[in-house]
Amino acid sequence: MKRLVKVTVNEKPMEGEAEPRLLLVHFIRDVLGLTGTHIGCDTGHCGACTILMNDVSVKSCMLLAVQAEGQSLTTVEGLAKDGKLHPIQDAFWEHHGLQCGYCTPGMLLSAVFLLDRNPNPTEEEIRKGIAGNLCRCTGYVNIVKAIKAAAEKMSGEEGAKTTSSKG
Ligand code: FES
Ligand code: FES
Known part of the structure; x- marks a missing residue:
């Protein structure tokens, strides 16, 4: 029922x-x-x-x-808010983190979860963070690059926010 x-x-x-x-x-x-x-x-x-x-x-x-x-x-x-892509989506776009795109939604959510817990991951930590997501197209190199770039951008934005709130 x-x-x-x-x-x-x-x-x-x-x-x-x-x-x-x-x-x-x-x-x-x-x-x-x-x-x-x-x-x-x-x-x-x-x-x-x-x-x-x-x-x-x-x-x-x-x-x-x-x-x-x-x-x-x-x-x-x-993930996108107010018509603006999430920084992780932007980074996948900029760094060609996808080809067919089939794995991409899951990959993006795993990346969001990873960066939420670890805002500045090493390459090894990124690879571990997406170990449960299979990609048949990219060889993972650009996905790892994209997640690293998103981490840098997001911690830059956080830093800017903290500095401006300290005024
Ligand atoms: S569809 Fe859920 S892990 Fe493959
Ligand atoms: S981009 Fe095709 S499976 Fe990942």
Whole structure:
């Protein structure tokens, strides 16, 4: 029997009906209509379905929709704000961090999670941070470059904010 699942997605309340066995990734894509989150395997290996749940990265094919009841989700559609790309999106664009783009939504969310916990990661830490996200096109070099560049830009912006608030 279907039940109503209420979630907050990208800061907006949303709801939809889900069978108890419906995977969260299918709920996001097919019920809520947010198709930016991709499905590459359905078995927890590829990371294409990565989203944030309560600011923690999760593979949405590894959760049931009903487990997200009352939780706050961030999908790739929530990264840009006020018509401006997130610095990580900008950096992927500038440093050619994608080719076909299939892995990109999950890769971006993993990068957001990584930089949130570690604003100045080493190359090794970046590679570890995206270890759960497979890319079949890029060889990862430009993805790592993009995440490094985003980290530098974001800590520069933070620094500027702190300096200006100190006035
Ligand atoms: S679709 Fe979820 S890890 Fe591949
Ligand atoms: S850009 Fe094609 S899978 Fe990563």
